Amino acid sequence: MADEYIVEMRHITKRFPGIVANDDISLGIKKGEIFALLGENGAGKSTLMSMLFGMYEPDEGEIYIRGKREHITSPNYATKLNIGMVHQHFKLVSNYTIAENIILGIEPKRRAGIFPVVDIKSTNEKVAALSKQYGLEVDPKAKIEDINVSTQQRVEILKMLYREAEILIFDEPTAVLTPQEIDFLLQIIRGLREGGKTIILITHKLEEIKQVADRCAILNRGKLIDILDVASTSTQTMANLMVGREVDFVVDKAPAKFGKxxxxxxxxxxxxxxxxxxxxxxxxxxxxxxxxxxxxxxxxxxxxxxxxxxxxxxxxxxxxxxxxxxxxxxxxxxxxxxxxxxxxxxxxxxxLVLDFTLEDNLALKTYYREPFCHKGILNHEAFSQYGQRLIGEYDIRSGQGKDTVVRSMSGGNQQKAIVAREIELAxxxxxxxxxxxxxxxxxxxxxxxxxxxxxxxxxxxxxxxxxxxxxxxxxxxxxxxxxxxxxxxxxxxxxxxxxxxxxxxxxxxxxxx
Amino acid sequence: MRRANPITRGVLFLMGDERRQRITIPVFAILLSLIASSVVLLILGKNPMEAFVSLLRGSGILPKEAYAAKKSMLTDFLSLLNAWTPMLFASLSVAVAMRAGLFNIGVSGQMLCAGFIATVTVGYAENLPAVVAKPLVVIIGLVAGALVASIIGFLKQKWNINEVVSAIMLNYIIRYVVSFFVKATINNPSTRQSWPVTASSRLSLMDTELGGLKMDIPLGIILAVAAVILVQFLFTKMKLGFELRAIGGNPVAARYAGVNVGRNTVLVMAISGALAGLAGVTYYLGYFGSIQPDVLISTGFDAIAVCILGNSNPIGIIFSSLLISVIDKGSTYLQSSIGVRQEIGALITGLILLFSACGAFISYLVNRGRQHEEDARKLLSGAGGKEAKA
Known part of the structure; x- marks a missing residue:
């Protein structure tokens, strides 16, 4: 069986302090397919793919690439195995040009007299050719700071292609894009599959999966729930499996009663x-x-x-x-x-003040009022009670409760914290x-x-x-x-x-x- | 993946998690610098242990073998406290600004300005009784320092002028203006310094006879310890401290939360400057007693590294500033007792400050090592477990 999969992960477990991010996950990805990983925030999708890309190593379990067992110890090694990843937050040098970003780390060298210099001219040509081949139009000489988010994403994709990646991982690629840009990206992804690439799509947007993916693995709280054939599964089923309960797509909305x-x-x-x-x-x-x-x-x-x-x-x-x-x-x-x-x-x-604790962030708009503050002196007891209550009521999940430094929390839970704080202002x-x-x-x-x-x-x-x-x-x-x-x-x-x-x-x- | 060797593992274990590293990293930095200084001392042909002991003896932490008439360990210790006081104030000054995300590199200038103003207004008033003169010096120092530093804060909040640039420029301005006036008006031609201030205005009681000993009693140290407690209180318990920390953490979020960032920027510079002013008067009208023109003392710059070594935490700063003062004070004895030049003391200080500045790097190495070790341990125990099952 193993040799039919280009990527196979067996019994992968990864723990972080206070949480099991991946719990005994096994899955195989076939060459030339678009494989989606679906799950809520904190379900363990990004962790799982980070291990494939060498950013973490699994605590338990084995990874096979093209049927061969590999210890992927670093992103460099992953690149060597032709694995590439586009991160949710782009990793680009903003005052460099597109071409410079693409070759960063593997610069083609030539000599000018005795000095080794970067051969930027041939790079520009190569990047232009590459972008044409996959329909990713960019101007190699434009600086990152002057181009928009969706073009920056194309640069990230080109970066992988330039490094001859065969297995492309996209981490939440559409989170920052407008509807039109999303359509365009999905087209690009389909084009890449036609070009023989294997694509792994981390997302929580069902429509996208329905549109492009061949198969889809659903994760919930670190566990693999199911691997489904996308064509024969309804979005409703996927949503229910992902959340672990029935989901209402239609918002129940009572008629509005306008006041003053x-x-x-x-x-x-x-x-x-x-x-x-x-x-x-x-x-x-x-x-x-x-x-x-x-x-x-x-x-x-x-x-x-x-x-x-x-x-x-x-x-x-x-x-x-x-x-x-x-x-x-x-x-x-x-x-x-x-x-x-x-x-x-x-x-x-x-x-948010990312280096503040959750409890301090939850009180960021009220810290100066009673009971949090009395005559300029803070009441830490009030902070912690208030924090505790909001964490419970709004289901804010974190490693160490109210004392968690917000920087270490997932984006979704950071947002929950802000929503909780602002709604509580009434x-x-x-x-x-x-x-x-x-x-x-x-x-x-x-x-x-x-x-x-x-x-x-x-x-x-x-x-x-x-x-x-x-x-x-x-x-x-x-x-x-x-x-x-x-x-x-x-x-x-x-x-x-x-x-x-x-x-x-x-x-x-x-x-x- | 292999586990690290036992020594590395031991070090990683000792360094502890991130909470414990706040203490272990500075201690580790100090150890590294002591090792490096030992190498220097060995090259000089001296026994490093002996040198370190004589530093402690010279600063009154350990007893010397013999004392001159009317001198004892207590004399040395009080003299250490006398030197320590301005350093403690200066480090607190840096720390207050740093917690709010500002870098006060102008402490030395603010010290000089406060010291000069206090000297010319109170320092030579012959008829002023001590009970009036001393509090007056403290108040003038505090206000002068606060005013000078708030200029920096004002420039920052009004026109977004980088506080480092304006502080350095102010340092120059203060240095040359003060030097001009010292030379033109209060210069003592024989010492080429200003005339010493009156005993009644001086914040250290110099050469005071007490219990058969002659001692320098630094009154400012009481204020300095009080300042430590106040700064700690400010940042842990007070609303203002919460706002300042928020600005330090994320100025945009602080503004969004309704904090008046501009006013607080001026305010925090004023507090920092007030502490620098106190450092100035306890130096120029305490420890030193006069002003040397054309010189900006290094205390305000050393204080930056002392503050980093103490994690910008008032309690940590007590220890880090004391350590630097011990070396500074003990280095005279280092020369007289075992013949190591006094400058070696400054070298050790320099090494400590250098290594302390590497704290973040050490911390990075340790955390990476710990993560690696953790992964290796789990991988090995996991694999071992599976083999056992099979």
Whole structure:
């Protein structure tokens, strides 16, 4: 049997302090197939593939590559075995060009007189040829800092191909991409399979698996649940197996009961550092008990709207009113006290102090209030009780409970911590920016339910998302932003997904009539 | 995969996990530097043990073989405390800034500025009684240091000027301006230093007769120990300390949480500067008693390494700064007792500071070794288990 598999993992077990990341997992991957690893955050997918790529070694079990037992002790050795990996967070040098990044570590040398120099010219040609062959168009001479995320990902793929990788591992490749970019990537992946490569896709997005994968292994809490043939399995079955229970795809949504107006934004203009307006004359209002969702392609000013309302950036023009109070020039702390919760897009760089403990991060917005602080002196007992309660109520999983340093937690649990903290503020206005980005189905379902619960409690919710499905599923009112302008604002039930999609591409309102 | 040799395993075991490494890594760095100094001493043909013992003797930790009239181990020890006081203040000053993510490289300049202002305002006031003069010196030092350092904080928060650059520039400005005034006004032509300050304004009671001994009693050490406790309290118990640590950890997240980052940046530099100011007055109006123009003392720079050696933790800094002061103070005796030049003391200090700066690297090596060892152990025991089953 063994020789029919290009990769075979037998009885793999890997433990980390306080957790069994992989528990006796055995699987085989055939040459030339797209094999998906499906599981929630922390299910052990990335750990398993990290062992294949030589970043960890298994505590128990054996790995066979092309039928031969291998001890993959380092990524370099994995490369030698023609295994390549695209990590979720790209590993690129931002002030180097694409070609320079691709050859980094295996630079082709030539001599200029007595000096050995890197032969960048032949590299540029080779990279161009390679990118053409697989339909991954890039400009070899462009610098990483000047290109967008999806191009950076293509560079990572080219890096593997340049190293003649035969087995390509993709770790959550679509987490950072827009819908169009995802389609394009999936096309590339299919192309790679046609080129004879073996592809391992780590993901928790079922549609992607359904679209491209041949077979799929489902992991749950470190254990292998099943290996399925994708064509003959429904997404519902996969979802249930992955989460370990029945999953509702359809969000149960009670009809909205709108209350009084909570947030009013009038003629808001926000400028970026170069004094260029990124939000242009935007006006909208959000009522209590309403989910107002802003749909738009990434980078069209939606995050800046959220930042301006929360006070992170200055409004160049216009006014922001919260419950009748003009907060346009108020500082952040006063806005929080007046009633704004904010789940930011960038959870690691804005939402958390990564080197703080979980309990300190959970109190990051309330530490200065009673009972956490009395006359400038902190009450650590209150911190720890509060932390303990939130960890329980919001099911935040970590190695050492409230004393865990947040940096060591998984992305999904970091997000749960932020959501817990912000919801507990019980603010009249809650801003959610990309609340489910990079999360798995179970967690997404959970956060969606929480957003609806908060809405039904009468909070005003400003939801900003790149996921159109999320917006269509949750919103009561939809505003579509394009290039900093709010092109269309309408009740959610008067718009179809298609219409919203068209506005997102900048089709003007007058064209529809 | 093979397990490491027993010696490496022993070292890895002793270093412990990351929590314990906060203590074991600095100790290990000190051991390494002592070994390196031993090599130097052996090359010089001296017995390293003897040299280390004489450092301890010279600083009053161990008794000397003989003492001059009216001198004893206590005299030496108090004189060590006298030298230690400014070093302790300076290291705390660096630590406070560092916890908030700022690098105060201007401690020496802030010390000089505070010392100079206190000297010209109180240091020569003949008629001022000690009970007025001494507190006045402390207050002036504190305020002067705080004001100078808050300039750095202000420049940072207002125009985002890197605090390292502005602190270095301020060091130059203070050094030359103070030197000009010292030379122009209060210069003692025979010593080429400023005239010594009055006994009533001096924070160390010099040559005081007590129980038949003549001693230098450093009053500032009481303040320094109090400062240690206050700084520790600030960072573990106070709201302000929480905010400063948050800024140090992630300034964007701190701002997002509603912390006034700009105001706190100025504030933390003011606190750091106040401690530097206290270091200045306990040096220029305590340990040393006058100002030498054209010189920026090294205390403020050594304090950076002392702070790193002590993990930026006030308790750790007590030990690390004491160690450096012991070597500094003991090196005179090193020369007189076994004929090793005094500069070797400075060399040992330098080596300790060098190795302590490598702490992060040592920690990296240890953790990698531990991970490797762990993997190897599990792999071997796992394989062994399977074979046994088969």
């Amino acid at each position: 107006e909570v947030l009013r934004v009038e003629h808001l203009t926000v400028k970026n550092r170069d004094n260029f307006p990124v939000v242009k004359d935007v006006s909208f209002s959000v009522r209590a008990g309403e989910i107002f969702a802003i749909a738009g392609v990434s980078g069209n000013g939606q995050v800046e709207i959220a930042d301006a309302v929360a006070g992170m950036v200055r409004a160049a023009e216009g006014t922001i009113t919260l419950n009748g109070t003009d907060i346009t020039h108020m500082d952040i702390r006063s806005r929080t006290d007046l009633g704004i919760s904010y789940i930011p897009e960038d959870r690691q760089n804005m939402g 603010s009249p206005l809650m801003i959610f920016v990309q609340p489910t980005r990079g999360l798995d189905i179970g967690a997404i379902e959970n956060i969606h339910r929480q957003i609806l619960i908060e809405r039904d409690k009468g909070r005003a919710i400003l939801l900003i998302s790149l996921e159109l499905d999320e917006i269509m599923g949750l919103a009561d009112t939809i505003g579509v932003i394009f290039s900093g302008e709010l092109l269309k604002t309408a009740p959610a039930d008067t718009l179809t997904t298609n219409e919203v999609g068209q506005f997102m591409m900048g089709v003007k309102q007058n064209e529809e009539s």
